[in-house]
Amino acid sequence: MKIWKLLGLAALVTAAATALLTTTTASAGGKEQSQTLVWWHNVTQGPGVKLYKDIAAEFQKQHPGITIKAVPLQNEQFKTKIPIALQSDSPPDVFQSWGGGGLVDQQKAGKVADLTKYVKPWIKSIGGTAAGWQVNGKQYAVPYSVGVVGFWYNKQLFKQAGIASAPKTWPQFLAAVAKLKQAGITPIAIGSKDEWPDAFYWDYLATKLCSKPVMQSSAVTYNFGNPCWTRAGDYLQRLLDAGPFQNGFLATPAQQGASSSAGLVANGKAAMELQGHWNPGVMQALTPENKVPSFLGWFPFPNVPGSKAIPGSLLGGGDGYACSWKAPQPACAQFLAYIDSPSVQRRVGSTGFGLPVRRGTENSVKDPNLRTVLKFRSTSPFIQLYLDQAYSAEIGQALNGAIAKQFAGKATPAQVVAEIQSAAKRK
Amino acid sequence: MFLAPAVALYVIFLIVPVVQAVRYSTYDWNGLGALSDFVGLDNYREAFGDPAFRQAMEHNGILVALSLVFQLPLALGVALLLDRRMRGRGLLRVIFFAPYVLSEAITAVIFLQLLQPDGLVDEVLRGMGLGALVQLWLADLNLVFYTLFVVITWKYIGFAIILFLAGLQGVPDELHEAAAMDGASSWQSLRLVTLPLLGPTIRIWAFLTIIGSIQLFDIVWIMTLGGPAGASSTMATYMVDQGVNSYRIGYATSVAVILFAVCFVFSILYQLFVLRRDVRGGTTRMAG
Numbered sequence: 001m002k003i004w005k006l007l008g009l010a011a012l013v014t015a016a017a018t019a020l021l022t023t024t025t026a027s028a029g030g031k032e033q034s035q036t037l038v039w040w041h042n043v044t045q046g047p048g049v050k051l052y053k054d055i056a057a058e059f060q061k062q063h064p065g066i067t068i069k070a071v072p073l074q075n076e077q078f079k080t081k082i083p084i085a086l087q088s089d090s091p092p093d094v095f096q097s098w099g100g101g102g103l104v105d106q107q108k109a110g111k112v113a114d115l116t117k118y119v120k121p122w123i124k125s126i127g128g129t130a131a132g133w134q135v136n137g138k139q140y141a142v143p144y145s146v147g148v149v150g151f152w153y154n155k156q157l158f159k160q161a162g163i164a165s166a167p168k169t170w171p172q173f174l175a176a177v178a179k180l181k182q183a184g185i186t187p188i189a190i191g192s193k194d195e196w197p198d199a200f201y202w203d204y205l206a207t208k209l210c211s212k213p214v215m216q217s218s219a220v221t222y223n224f225g226n227p228c229w230t231r232a233g234d235y236l237q238r239l240l241d242a243g244p245f246q247n248g249f250l251a252t253p254a255q256q257g258a259s260s261s262a263g264l265v266a267n268g269k270a271a272m273e274l275q276g277h278w279n280p281g282v283m284q285a286l287t288p289e290n291k292v293p294s295f296l297g298w299f300p301f302p303n304v305p306g307s308k309a310i311p312g313s314l315l316g317g318g319d320g321y322a323c324s325w326k327a328p329q330p331a332c333a334q335f336l337a338y339i340d341s342p343s344v345q346r347r348v349g350s351t352g353f354g355l356p357v358r359r360g361t362e363n364s365v366k367d368p369n370l371r372t373v374l375k376f377r378s379t380s381p382f383i384q385l386y387l388d389q390a391y392s393a394e395i396g397q398a399l400n401g402a403i404a405k406q407f408a409g410k411a412t413p414a415q416v417v418a419e420i421q422s423a424a425k426r427k
Numbered sequence: 428m429f430l431a432p433a434v435a436l437y438v439i440f441l442i443v444p445v446v447q448a449v450r451y452s453t454y455d456w457n458g459l460g461a462l463s464d465f466v467g468l469d470n471y472r473e474a475f476g477d478p479a480f481r482q483a484m485e486h487n488g489i490l491v492a493l494s495l496v497f498q499l500p501l502a503l504g505v506a507l508l509l510d511r512r513m514r515g516r517g518l519l520r521v522i523f524f525a526p527y528v529l530s531e532a533i534t535a536v537i538f539l540q541l542l543q544p545d546g547l548v549d550e551v552l553r554g555m556g557l558g559a560l561v562q563l564w565l566a567d568l569n570l571v572f573y574t575l576f577v578v579i580t581w582k583y584i585g586f587a588i589i590l591f592l593a594g595l596q597g598v599p600d601e602l603h604e605a606a607a608m609d610g611a612s613s614w615q616s617l618r619l620v621t622l623p624l625l626g627p628t629i630r631i632w633a634f635l636t637i638i639g640s641i642q643l644f645d646i647v648w649i650m651t652l653g654g655p656a657g658a659s660s661t662m663a664t665y666m667v668d669q670g671v672n673s674y675r676i677g678y679a680t681s682v683a684v685i686l687f688a689v690c691f692v693f694s695i696l697y698q699l700f701v702l703r704r705d706v707r708g709g710t711t712r713m714a715g
Contacts, residue, residue: 079671080671083458083674083676086459087458087459105459105674106459108459108460109457109459109460110460111460193652193655195654247544247563248543248544248565249566250563250568250654250655250656251563251564251566251655392457392674393674394457394673394675396673397668397672397673398673401479401656401657404654404655404656405657407655407656408654408656409568410656411656426473
């Protein structure tokens with residue numbers, strides 16, 4: 001008996017669902033232009049929240065018939081949800097993209113739309129930053145904020161240790177570390193628990209030691225035979241041997257709490273930290289006054305004299321957006337164009353949300369340190385994308401893990417290169 | 428027929444995913460695109476050949492051994508004490524059981540704070556004149572796993588105590604009286620009367636503890652991410668690292684299948700050889 005009741009219920013539910021579906025299709029069909037863009041982003045706090053609301057509202061006003069449905073997600077959640085969503089039949093239309101190897105993997109699987117023809121009229125206005133979001137010369141996503149990694153340092157502590165000016169070369173840098181140590185100051189804070197901050201040092205030394213073609217081809221051929229890769233580890237080892245980091249750095253997180261590496265610098269307990277352009281924002285939240293410390297300064301990673309790299313080469317990366325294969329076009333590309341329009345880009349800078357990529361909007365950035373970062377970014381001859389991002393996730397993670405081992409004293413420079421090479425062979 | 432919905436749920440949410448997992452584990456797959464790169468058993472070969480995974484398995488093994496060796500006597504001792512009539516017994520029971528009620532995440536965050544360099548643990552040690560004992564609890568590669576074991580013990584010991592206390596309720600006072608009448612010392616009474624009757628409870632606890640130790644994830648992930656340099660990894664942290672961080676979904680699935688197989692085989696063997704007599708009611712015979 002019961003089964004009939006159940007079946008009846010099932011039939012009812014099916015009928016209701018069908019009815020619902022038909023009505024939605026009907027209403028969608030009624031207005032011909034009606035389109036919805038589902039926008040997955042990772043902005044859940046800070047100045048970006050209001051900016052994003054404004055962007056969506058303005059775009060909808062300018063494009064009647066297009067509705068933006070924003071879905072904010074925690075950054076960590078984002079990384080696990082994206083592959084699953086892209087695999088499904090209803091992927092988000094617009095989603096955060098960090099470019100590099102991750103984008104290549106998505107492109108290979110046919111999950112991202114080729115935007116080349118849509119962005120052609122304006123893509124030149126964002127200059128060289130567009131390159132990190134291309135695959136084989138075609139544009140599959142566009143950046144809206146690009147920064148570079150550098151040393152965030154405490155000017156007062158540097159002065160206290162008798163360091164007159166920020167070090168420009170690697171030997172000067174090692175000398176500064178020694179001086180700080182002598183003065184009883186922890187020279188460098190690092191968040192080795194998270195592993196990626198370790199990788200910044202190795203990545204940067206490689207960028208400063210290897211030639212541009214070697215760096216660029218490594219993300220395609222995954223060949224690490226050039227001796228400059230091992231030399232990056234050798235240089236790093238010299239720094240590690242100097243013992244420049246805080247006590248127990250292997251267990252220190254980069255960003256959580258006052259005892260994180262960012263917190264140590266923000267509270268005057270360490271002199272510097274090699275970090276991305278987001279660091280002032282992170283530090284601000286970790287100080288008792290909720291202010292960016294006034295002693296904070298920025299200098300780029302020192303050059304290594306006599307190497308094959310172009311002096312001034314930098315390591316960096318940023319945020320961009322991609323359109324999924326299912327996104328309605330040109331609506332999606334129009335939305336990306338709006339995010340990179342001068343009006344929005346100026347606000348990206350002025351609110352402190354990011355470092356705008358559009359030429360001519362750089363002046364909108366108010367923070368003097370971020371202005372310095374931008375100055376170096378826009379005059380740099382070569383910006384290498386963070387290696388864990390430039391490479392496919394598998395190889396990037398293997399690299400970070402191997403570098404973390406060197407920091408823990410469990411791998412030699414040659415072993416680091418051997419590990420990444422063997423991860424690349426597996427691919 | 429009334430079983431049908433239950434069976435359907437069981438098949439859809441348990442059997443099918445397991446079968447799917449076994450299938451995925453034979454592919455080299457990054458989570459995007461179609462399953463096309465069939466690699467047979469290569470993923471398994473790689474896992475067993477990877478020193479990092481072997482290290483993680485070793486850690487799980489050590490954890491099983493440590494848990495049985497240290498937690499059993501500790502929990503048993505506390506349970507026996509708390510079984511006696513004394514003032515404040517209820518309060519003490521609550522205190523011992525409270526950590527178990529906390530979630531793993533909260534436990535991990537609390538201990539993360541306590542174990543910071545120059546954190547509360549270090550300061551208390553220094554205050555007691557034991558400054559020489561201060562260690563880099565989470566940053567020392569040789570120590571970090573044992574630090575985690577202490578945290579895990581703190582967290583789960585309450586569960587063991589409660590189980591044993593419940594078991595002790597089932598030991599009739601008459602038996603102790605009879606034993607005393609026959610001239611048994613309290614130690615003999617404990618060894619020959621209490622422990623055998625507590626046998627089924629201890630065996631169940633051991634089963635849950637071993638399975639828990641093999642699957643350990645949350646506390647480790649929050650406190651150390653399995654680091655530094657893999658020094659506190661477990662099979663589960665290795666799996667998440669490979670799957671979620673490196674997008675090696677196929678490979679991580681093979682690790683999941685290994686984890687599943689280990690637990691499955693262990694459960695069956697344990698049921699067959701250890702729990703069998705409990706089920707048959709052999710305990711009364713033993714006690715007699």
